[in-house]
Amino acid sequence: MVRRKAPLAVLMASPDEIEAQFYEALQAGDLDRLMSLWVNDELVRLIHPGGVPVVGATAIRASFGALFARGPVAVQAAEVTRLTTDQLAVHQVRERVLVPGPAEGGGAQIAWVMATNVYMRTAEGWRMVLHHASPGTADESPSVHSGDANVLH
Numbered sequence: 001m002v003r004r005k006a007p008l009a010v011l012m013a014s015p016d017e018i019e020a021q022f023y024e025a026l027q028a029g030d031l032d033r034l035m036s037l038w039v040n041d042e043l044v045r046l047i048h049p050g051g052v053p054v055v056g057a058t059a060i061r062a063s064f065g066a067l068f069a070r071g072p073v074a075v076q077a078a079e080v081t082r083l084t085t086d087q088l089a090v091h092q093v094r095e096r097v098l099v100p101g102p103a104e105g106g107g108a109q110i111a112w113v114m115a116t117n118v119y120m121r122t123a124e125g126w127r128m129v130l131h132h133a134s135p136g137t138a139d140e141s142p143s144v145h146s147g148d149a150n151v152l153h
Contacts, residue, residue, distance in 0.1 A: 015084060015089035018125075019080070028072055045132070046131050048063070080094075089120075096111075113136050
C-alpha cells in the first residue's frame with residue numbers, strides 16, 4: 001500500500017486539528033508541514049525546554065530545521081487542558097517525549113515536558129502563534145493548581 005504524504009495545513013476548523021497536525025509533523029520531522037501550521041509573521045514565538053525565545057517565523061523555521069537534522073521528534077500530547085474563545089485558544093499540554101539513549105546500546109528514556117500552545121483564528125483558519133515548552137515531570141498535569149510558595153510568579 002502506498003502511503004501519501006499528508007497535505008500542508010489548509011483551512012482548519014479548530015485549534016485541536018492544528019494541534020494534532022503539529023504533533024504529527026514533529027513525529028514525522030516534516031518542516032514544511034510544521035511551518036504551514038504557524039501564522040507567517042515575525043511576532044510569533046517558540047521556546048524550547050530550557051531555551052531562549054525564538055522570535056519570528058524565519059527563526060522558528062531555522063530552529064526546527066536544526067532540531068529535525070537530528071531526526072524526527074518522538075513526542076505525544078499525553079494530556080491537554082483547553083481555554084478557547086472566538087479568536088484565541090490556549091492549550092496547556094503535558095508532552096511525553098522519547099529521548100534516544102547513547103549510541104553504545106543505551107536505551108531510550110522518557111522525558112516529560114509542559115507546553116503552552118496558543119492558536120489564533122486567521123483568514124486561513126486557526127494557526128499557531130506560540131509554542132512554549134518547559135521541562136516537566138511524570139506526575140505534573142496541565143490542570144490548574146492552587147498557589148505554591150516556591151513559584152516565583
